[in-house]
Amino acid sequence: MTERQIVSTPMAPKAIGPYSQGVRAGELIFVSGQVPIDPATGQIIEGDIRAQTRRVLANVGEILQAAGASFANVVRTTVFLTNLDDFATMNDVYGTFFEAELAPPARSTVQVARLPRDARIEIDVIAVL
Numbered sequence: 865m866t867e868r869q870i871v872s873t874p875m876a877p878k879a880i881g882p883y884s885q886g887v888r889a890g891e892l893i894f895v896s897g898q899v900p901i902d903p904a905t906g907q908i909i910e911g912d913i914r915a916q917t918r919r920v921l922a923n924v925g926e927i928l929q930a931a932g933a934s935f936a937n938v939v940r941t942t943v944f945l946t947n948l949d950d951f952a953t954m955n956d957v958y959g960t961f962f963e964a965e966l967a968p969p970a971r972s973t974v975q976v977a978r979l980p981r982d983a984r985i986e987i988d989v990i991a992v993l
Contacts, residue, residue, distance in 0.1 A: 866890045873930035876923040877901035880980060886927045893931045893991040897944070898923040899983035908981050913950040917957040920987050925961070928991060935961050937991035943973040944986040954985060 871886030871893065879885055879896065886895045900909045900916035901923070909919050928934055945954060951973065962968050969989070979986050 871895075871927055871931040873926050875903060875926035875930070877903045877906065886931055888931050891993045893928065893933050893937070893993065895924055895927045895931075895989045895991070897942075897986040897988040898927070899980055899986045901981070901983075908983055913945075913953050913984055914957055916983065916985050917954045917987075920985055921958065921961045924987060924989055928989070931991070931993075933991045933993055936963060936966055937993060938962070938969045938989045939992050940990040941969050941971045942988050943971065944976045944979060945973065946976060946979060946984050948973075948975045950984065 866889045869888040870884045871888055873885065876885055876898070880901075883896050886893060898920045900919035901907065902909050902919065903923065903926075909915060925935060928937065943954065943958070945951065
């Protein structure tokens with residue numbers, strides 16, 4: 865059985881349920897879905913989808929770093945939006961977190977009825993070391 869290691873950092877929001885910020889299993893890193901919570905306040909940030917996407921990906925980045933990885937290691941993402949009209953703006957911000965010369969990760973983007981704490985966006989990722 866593959867050894868599992870919990871990934872945790874105070875630089876990202878604490879889990880708001882019975883789950884880990886991330887889990888490393890062998891060379892795989894699974895980052896739990898992140899919503900735009902400011903880790904300093906524990907509150908959803910104010911702002912439009914651009915600001916919320918940046919906060920979500922900053923949180924993801926901190927968890928990746930705590931696991932010894934970066935966005936360059938990401939192979940799969942899932943983006944959950946409460947309004948697909950936000951897709952183009954989210955996509956613009958999302959693209960700034962992945963280096964153009966690297967192959968971008970596989971991704972699914974879906975519209976959902978509601979997200980925790982009424983966030984507008986949630987993103988989870990899988991990375992490989």
